[in-house]
Amino acid sequence: MENRATVNKIIPFSNVDGPGNRLAIFFQGCNIHCVYCHNPETINLCSKCKLCLPGCPTKAIKEDLNNIQFDNKLCVECDQCIKICKSNSSPRTKDYTVDELLAIIEEYKLFIRGITVSGGEPTLKAPFITELFKKVKSIGLTCFVDTNGFFDKEDISELISVTDKFMVDIKAIDNLESLCDTKMSNNIDNLKYLLSLDKVYEVRTVLIEELMDLDNTVDTVANIVKEFPEVIYKLIRVHTEGLREEQKEKIKDKIPSQARMKEVEQRVEAIGVKKVEIIDFPSV
Numbered sequence: 075m076e077n078r079a080t081v082n083k084i085i086p087f088s089n090v091d092g093p094g095n096r097l098a099i100f101f102q103g104c105n106i107h108c109v110y111c112h113n114p115e116t117i118n119l120c121s122k123c124k125l126c127l128p129g130c131p132t133k134a135i136k137e138d139l140n141n142i143q144f145d146n147k148l149c150v151e152c153d154q155c156i157k158i159c160k161s162n163s164s165p166r167t168k169d170y171t172v173d174e175l176l177a178i179i180e181e182y183k184l185f186i187r188g189i190t191v192s193g194g195e196p197t198l199k200a201p202f203i204t205e206l207f208k209k210v211k212s213i214g215l216t217c218f219v220d221t222n223g224f225f226d227k228e229d230i231s232e233l234i235s236v237t238d239k240f241m242v243d244i245k246a247i248d249n250l251e252s253l254c255d256t257k258m259s260n261n262i263d264n265l266k267y268l269l270s271l272d273k274v275y276e277v278r279t280v281l282i283e284e285l286m287d288l289d290n291t292v293d294t295v296a297n298i299v300k301e302f303p304e305v306i307y308k309l310i311r312v313h314t315e316g317l318r319e320e321q322k323e324k325i326k327d328k329i330p331s332q333a334r335m336k337e338v339e340q341r342v343e344a345i346g347v348k349k350v351e352i353i354d355f356p357s358v
């Protein structure tokens with residue numbers, strides 16, 4: 075197992091990453107590359123190219139021989155570095171050991187129900203997170219994984235066994251290549267597998283016109299999820315928050331209308347899904 079894992083950010087209290095108040099850890103690195111990724115700075119590891127250094131208004135990023143150093147105390151979170159970076163990375167990441175993360179979690183343990191790991195794609199760090207989850211569960215907290223669903227279930231079997239629940243993205247059923255960069259045809263079998271183990275808290279689909287077979291995807295997922303009344307199906311209207319200019323260009327005329335969102339919600343309910351949630355963003 076790697077001793078350290080690179081973390082993009084830690085949010086001590088989140089109420090959108092699973093049930094109750096949760097500490098959310100966003101790991102750096104992703105195995106697909108979605109056209110609408112709203113955390114593009116979590117996709118790649120920093121190559122230390124130093125391109126972002128001159129743009130930092132507070133000198134929070136400094137050259138250090140062949141490396142760069144980031145000073146959290148100087149950072150004003152203006153995100154200039156992220157906008158400049160051409161590698162979909164961030165200089166503000168930090169490497170942690172399992173015990174260092176556990177020490178942070180313990181500071182908040184009286185105020186949270188559990189932790190959620192996200193990304194990037196957290197299953198890429200399965201051995202590290204398995205170790206973390208074992209320790210977090212020993213202090214009485216629940217452990218959730220927010221995944222894009224593109225994993226080999228044999229490779230992450232131990233992580234699955236120590237995870238309380240997963241939150242799984244289903245991007246599309248067909249023609250995934252227009253949405254993201256993966257050789258897998260789709261991840262429906264992984265969803266079915268996790269459902270059969272009673273390991274799914276929610277399933278999510280980002281709705282975007284033209285780039286996905288929206289109706290077929292939603293109907294297929296709804297027909298699976300309806301057999302599991304406790305599982306939430308979240309329908310997310312694609313939005314431009316956090317996107318780079320080139321991403322905004324690709325999606326700006328493909329955002330479903332509110333009437334279309336309503337129509338899809340009603341269809342999913344008619345199929346028999348008990349818990350349907352529409353996620354809309356005022357900025358679209």
Ligand code: SF4
Nearest residue numbers: 130149150152153155
């Ligand atoms: S967000 Fe980036 S550019 Fe802005 S102050 Fe922090 S390190 Fe500097």
Ligand code: SF4
Nearest residue numbers: 120121124126159165
């Ligand atoms: S964050 Fe991006 S621009 Fe800055 S040093 Fe790393 S790879 Fe280069």
